[in-house]
Amino acid sequence: MKKRWLLPIFASFVIFTGVGVNNAEAATSTELTNTAKEYIGTPYKYGGTDINTGIDCSAFTQYIFSKFGISLDRTSTAQYQQGTSVSKDNLKEGDLVFFNTSGSGISHVGIYIENGEFISATTSSGVKIAKINDPYYWGSRYVGAKRVANFTADEKEEVKDAAIDFSIYASRGEVALQLAEALGLDTSNTNSSFPDVKSTSKYAGAVVALNKLNVFNGDSNxxxxxxxxxxxxxxxxxxxxxxxxxxxxxxxxxTDVSSSHWANNYVAILSSNKITTGKADGTFGINDKVTLKHLNVFLDRLNK
Incomplete structure (x- = not known):
């Protein structure tokens, strides 16, 4: 198959997902907040887990954090057992905040977004922003907060209880390495223009080579x-x-790739070229993180 050399193929890479350990760079808490805000107005559905048709409060937090590689348990009660406790006076953007709305313990969870506000999936209005100290409702129902990820001064995130195992999953850096090899690029120059890719990084040569070909641009930062x-x-x-x-x-x-999904055409093209057959349950796994095994399978099929 013919390879295209000068295309912005990493445009889709700038969508921020999670980080793991091993000195992995991460998205910032602001990016987490902005991602959550994209779903304002999403309808509420008790027990719902589909962001398109309706979602409940804990499924919403689980979904948003999963986009950043952070695994949360399914229910608000279970999520309250994760991370470390944080006092209300020390809340930071990205902390989980919990409420007792049923009279029988933890029953609601949201994401703190600073300035005394949090975002959550509410039964009355779907996903919306509210005041944590709202005297008419939320203020009297506040229970506590948990921090499942730390955002340090240099905007690097340390995931506490939900580290991604990059011996199983493919990082952006690893994809860059394998793609540069597949394209036969010269990776000897390691002087990266990206502040989060030092010249000593094992990814530097691949990143520089791809950037030199104008294959991708960095994120907004x-x-x-x-x-x-x-x-x-x-x-x-x-x-x-x-x-x-x-x-x-x-x-x-x-079944999980609708005709209106932005990736529908790309998935269809991969399928028609016999690069992917999907999963056994009839889904493509549209939001699943790519494993190293599947990355290698895809590249092997492309190079045949």
Whole structure:
């Protein structure tokens, strides 16, 4: 298959997902907040876990944090057992805040976004922003807060109880390494222009080579974020554009990829080229983090 050399194939890489240990760089708490705000107005559904059709409070926090590689338990009660306790006076952006709205313990959770506000999925208005000390409702129902991730002064995040195992999952840096190798790029120059990719980083040569070819741009803060994972939807876009793929006949239909999803065409192209067959349950795994195993499978099929 023909490879495309000068394309902005890493555009989809700038969507921030999580980080792990091993000195992995991360998205900032502001990026977490901005991501949560994108879903304002999403309808509430008791027990709901689908961001498109309706979601409850704990599923909302679980979904938002999962986009940053942070695993939260399913219920607000269980989430209250994660992380470390934080006093109300020491709340920071990105902390989980908990409320007793039922009279029988923890029953609501949201994400603190500073200035005395938090965002959550409410039964009355869906996802919305509210005041944590609202005297008419939330103020008297506040129970406490937990911190599941620390944001340090240099905006690097240390995940406490939810580290991603990068011996299993592929980081952006690892994808850059393997893509540079697949494209046969010269990676001897390690003088990266990205502040979060030092010249001593094992990813530096691949990142510099790809940047030199104008293959990608950094995020809005000029960072590459080599320690963040990538979703299967994002990788679909990267591979289709990197290898200049086009639709080849019929493509399989996946139950989790709607016709209106931004990655629908990319997934269809991968499928029609027999690069992916999806999962056994009939889904593509659109929001799943890419594993190293699957990355290698995709690249092997592309190089045949």
């Amino acid at each position: 000029g960072k590459f974020n080599p320690g963040s994972p990538i979703t299967r939807a994002q990788l679909a876009k990267v591979l289709v554009e990197a290898f200049d793929l086009s639709l080849q006949g019929n493509a399989a239909k996946f």
